[in-house]
Amino acid sequence: MKKVLVVTYYWPPAGGPGVQRVLKFCKYFSAFGWEPIVLTVQNGEYPSIDSTLLSESKMLKVYKSNTIEPFTLYKKIFNKKSVSTFALDHSSKGKMEGMAQWIRINCFIPDARKGWIPFAVRLGKKIMAREKCDLLFSSGPPHSLHFIAKKLKEKFNVPWVADFRDPWTDLFHLDGHKRLKTAQNLDKKKEESILSSADIITTVSSSLYDLFKQKREELRVEIITNGYDEDDYTDVSKTNGIHNKILISYIGGMAKSQIPYSFFKALKSITSRGFDAILRFSGNVHQDVSTEINNLSLQKQIEYEGYVNHKTAIRNMVNSDFLLLVIPNTSNNRGIITGKIFEYLRSKTTIICIGPADCDAAKIIHDTRSGFIFDYDDSNGISELIMSPKPVTSVDFHKYSRKSLADQLCSIFSELTP
Template sequence: MSGERRRVMILAYFYPPLAGGGVHRVLSFTRHLPAHGWDCTVVCAGPDDSWIRDPSLLDRVPAGTEVLRVGGGSGLALLQRLRGARTSATRSSTTIGWLRRAVDWFAFPDSYAGWAARARAVAARRLARGDISVLLSSSPPDSSHLAARSLARRFGLPWVADFRDPWVGLHFRTPPTPWHRARHRAAERAVVAEAAVVLAASHTHERELQALRGRDGRPLARSVVWLPNGYEPANAAASADAESPPRSRDGGAPTASTESRFLLVFTGTLALMDSTFTALEALARFVRARPAARSQLQMVLAGPYESSYAQRVAALGLADLVRLTGSLAHDQARALQRKADVLLLWKPLGVGYRTMVPGKLYEYLDAGRPILALLPSDDEAARMVLDAGGTVVPPGDAAAVERALEAAFGSWLQGGRVPERRPAWLTGHARERLAAELAGTLETIVKGRR
């Protein structure tokens, strides 16, 4: 690293007080890059422009971070507001379903395109003042990459395209027509080809990006770098609020104590998560076969959720066993992970999601608790779970989940809580270390342009 300080401009819709899995990667950049000579300017959404918020995260934004908020939200959020929906910890599965379909047809590359255009204008005014060495865009949404591509061309700056997930319109969604598919494919290829460096959050996605070829048969990307999501080491001196039991979604009284119960925990957003239904079905089967266990266990699904999950809990007669907490402060979610007897992991189903390693997996591993994952056996995240001594069962196989629950519950009955266990390699994935690697990449880009 050179002795002079530099500044990176980051275009990322999700930034505190907005919450959700995508926030923490960019937040970690801004927390740890300054220690390596890189100051940060963030162009992000407004403070109310998502249904998931965690104001406590604002305390983690360094005082020296320049934050340029561009309000208005996404097209999807606007449609929800027009229908009378408000920012909350829950949303209607029916409403969001038809809105997603409308977006697939009429918004390109996603419902954030309008925000990206406004953000591009704000970023351009800031860039005109000078002192920015590198642009970095982080997706989803993929609109942020197209905005950064335009700015990089206009201002002649090097640009890093950070893919937390693959191009959503191609890999996580099904384009409604061949024309839509071709547009998404062309946009993805343009981003990969023009960025000075492309960051991938999983090895699977890294390999897919490296395999892309131009018309001349050469690699499409100039450079692809694997930068995993990583984790912030758990704070042993957690606040009293973080250690308190999770509150109900309406902010009322805390849930019943789980200290004497076998505790199953999932943390994260429940949307497009069909494996949640499999886990609930397995739990229902488990307690039907073992009525005495009903008073000895609890499942906590901690995070914002769509209404279909609460409906399924009620339909299966599990309201006394399953808690849907709604949004929790991040410290509370981490504390709940550490209290779990088994941590539950799954992700959306479909071939396109094979590249996804959920950010929460690194937090789960840091918690040191046993993990039960509903994942394909050849999935990258599944291999990480197995390496840590966890259990992996096929998605959709309620019988296999029931058997895994029986084994874990039986072990708990006989011996109590199992000791914590963390893989030896995990410390290398602390976000402070990953930020140091990113700083080195940024420095190499700047030196390469001299």
Template sequence: MKKVLMIAHQFPPIGGSGVQRTVKFVKYLRNFDYEPIILTRDASNAALKDETLLSDIPKGIKVVRTNACDFAALPGIFKYFGKVVNKLLIPDSERVWQHFARKQALDAVKDNKIDVIYTTSAPYSDHLLGVYLKKHYPEIPLVCDFRDEWTNNPYHVRKGLRAKIERDQEKMVLKYADCLITNTPVMLSNFLRDNPETKGKFYVIPNGYDDEDFVGMEDIKPANVRFTLTYTGLLYGKRKPDNFFEALKRAIDEGSVDKSKINVRLIGNYKVDQLQAVIDSYNLSDVVALMPYMKHRECLLELVKSDALLLLEPSGPGAEAFYTGKVFEYMNTKRPILASIPERGAAAQLITDTKTGLVSDFNDIENTKKNLIHLYNCWDNGTNPINPVIEEVKKFERKELTKALVEVLNNSFKK
């Protein structure tokens, strides 16, 4: 059985969407004759934790936990200083962690007789640690997995000297990696456009869903007295609910949706006061409910109990590349997706191909309103607005995606 060192700063018991991809690979790699050894951070002071995700790690898997170097977790007023430091670090706040984890990473390669190294971002410092190991062990293949784009990421715009430094860092990672993975075909096109020399190195492995996470939920049918529309995940930067709120308000004001018969739930780790103020400004406090971050399985259960699921992803340069991880679990619930996303993007194409929902552009408030009204009317009439292509959805099951990863790991030995 080959051994793969997986460098993943975000790993259970840390919670959130960023850990799902790696922990699911870890869960199934043994099925394909690979033994994963994970190098990650200590999670004692992590802001977002979900202990239930530890159950996905098979018994006996070795996890090397390094000091976190988390400046934002400093006590008292020092945390504000820490946040400033984090913003100054290049490429990200984990640069210091990457530096001090070097010795343990070298030891992990030597002590475990590692055959191949895998790194995943964000944070991009994971890849820099991988390159450091590659320079010390040039005979060991390096596979770098970009869950999101780096210098082309619309959520993290770089300028001036910082942009140049990060472009150079990115070029270095692309050069030293034997194989590269990205999340969507659009991301792949963007990487190849900017880095044509990487052609032949890149592979696409999307995010997905785990059938085992849904065990026991197969026969659940929504039984809501109000049309229940649920969103899960983060809201930050340009990913704001304002356009959807405007569409919802218009549908209510014109009488197309009965305010007393609709319930919108936002589940996640939010700045509650700020978000509630936005909800109040649209006069939707009786309609929109904020719910705290939930453990992964509890969150899936809430999705299955819903009548429809809300997907938000802002339009703009680079945004068309994103799938967003939650879309695959959304699809597997077989509940209709109300998607307000880049209409020419990867996620829109995915939803269209699988026939799992209705798509409108993030900035198209009128079309979002029409799609919302259609789903509401279908609920009110007891009709099903979608007919999912199950064969297409199943392509994104985690076992299949792990099999694809193994093919890339195997190919890395041929480079």
């Protein structure tokens, strides 16, 4: 069996969407002739913790290296328990926190996880010599970790697949922030060095495929979407009428750019017409979400669960009447799919998607007949759907199973190592 060294920052006990893609790939690699050897960080700064995922990684060979984390200092200064994945959202902040944010985007290029690079490279060289890995696979963000794989490729002359779950210099979180021109240029130079060095780039959507091809026309880019793991749905069954109300669930973090103003208006409208509906948040949300809810006096129609583990999130998806999906209302947003959409599909619960009609997520929902897409200001359309639900058939989603996607990726690995 051939071996692949997998370089990833997010690994159990890390929770959230960042860990799922690589963890599930590694779970199924061996079924297609590849043994994963994982290189990750010791005591990383994760926005959320999900210890239930540890059971999925316990049979894998995992190496962990030290790191220097500026986020540790950041948390102490601002008395934070964790660092939000949407910490760069526009919101009112004090001068000190605003300065810390400015430093983050102008001084830590490409990102604040770069302190891991020297430690990981040192350990990675030992792993490569000991394990005789045939190929490198790095998955970002954080995109700084691609430099670990780049240095190991240069040292050991093995093929390298660089995986991009999100854009790099075009990341929507950076829109509108005061970033120095020198920082922008340096970041673009670093991105170019990775794109020109990797043998193959993999990414999660057709829009991101187009984005990377525009940067380098000769670039070999392959689309390997995110997906769902059928095993996650074992022993999860739908319990009808669990709330005796219309239950709409939003799973995962909500950034400021995702605040569903039209949905809140729709919820206000249907409530005034006598419909008993609840919106449940299973995840951390931006502070302005509660402000908007208070402005519309919707407190009684909202439930906040906070962050929940992955198994609970799946159960919540299955036992809802609708699932809310919001594509960030920013530029460069058409390629944003979110990892949760595929688990939404498998849950077979009607999806209410708010976003551009031509975005990649809308196409997936349309092709699988799993829900409905609404523009950012279409509160009337959302109201009508909730009051008069339309059935969905949820077809052709099996191609998004994690096992099938791991098979696709392993085919690329085998092509590079004949």
